[in-house]
Amino acid sequence: MEPTVSFFSGFTINDLWFLGEAALRTLWISVLSISIGTLLGVVCGWILYEGKLAAALTVAPFLDVFRSVPLIIQLVLFYNFAPIVGLNLDPFASGMVILSIYTAALVANVARGGIEAVGAPMRRAARSLGMTYWQDLRYVVFPIGGRAVFPAWVGVALGVMKDSALVSVLGYVELLKASQILITRTQEPFLILTIAGAFYFALSYPISRYSASLEKRWAQ
């Protein structure tokens, strides 16, 4: 019998593998940009806290802009801006740059909150024990403040992980882009979107649950 040739073909087990790989790519770009963004954001938060006029004038408006413009506009803008200044970035690199800066803008406020959460008396006590400013930051502010804002940071990180779906506009094949590709071929949007949603849920839900339970335990 002649096999019937169809333009569309159904969903196979290979496609599940394809989606899984794409989920790993989502995870990869998120982990990278959250790490870089957190480092940047902590530094920015420290600058915001120190609040010297010049520093606040340079950092604060910058972060403000990145929080007030939709991520998708930032991505398209940067992707088209990079060639103008002579950078040739692939979708992954431009996506990562913007996601990192976006994370930094969100983390900066969290970090500043963390520093503020450590009371002035405690810091003065640390200084009067003979610690230098940096020792005070490292051994007193970081552990105590970090603990206070850890759940907020997890929230930001999960948000960025979900927002990384937008990198698909640039053509980076992460989870959502992969599912779009499969939908075009199989014409089974409901099934494939459900699977993609399950992947996202599986990435995000355990972490948010764990963070909520941590918050409850630390609040006691």
Add this chain to the structure above:
Amino acid sequence: MFDYNFHWRPVMKSLPDLLEASLLTLQVAVLAMILGIIIGLCLALTRLHLKGPLYWFASAWVELARNTPALFQLFFFGFGLGAFGLHLSPYFIVLVGLTFNCAGYLAENFRGGFQAVPETQLRASRSLGMTAWQAYTRVVIPQVFRIVYHPITNQMVWAVLMSSLGMLVGFRELSGETQFFASRTFRIFEYFAVTAVIYYVIVKIILGASRLLATRLFRY
């Protein structure tokens, strides 16, 4: 470097269209917020006071809205439901997706707000002779409103920013209109730069208005 000709003229010529489209952005964001607040309130009360299937339904809504990307939710309502013969217009895709998302996030805020008002107050007002309705509308709700005021403001900003995803489902609000013009004239960078500025201004106006309202509302 910088050997790029910026063509601002076409952008300026279509600026009225962009501004008109930004009204559509505002409209959909405000509608989604109003619906989101109503549904979020119902979800929060359900999760606090009811058990059984309704509780599970509300929990599923909240967890799905919070743990999957907004873009995924839009795609799901846009394309996923097509499998059941339910085809929404781009406007309703964005409206339904935004409402679903906002309701999920607001429900958690409301739940926190309700839990922050001690139950003894309700009992005290009941024993003063108020009806349950009076006790809720005059004692509990005003306090909850103060607690959730800032989260609601933030969510409003998010709704505006999230509506930019409409561009990916063919909705011609601000971003969609921008992409429409950008892809016709190939001046992608200029168009998106102008759009970024418009979004920034909208967000600043919302934040300013909410701050003004807060000083009027919370004087005591």
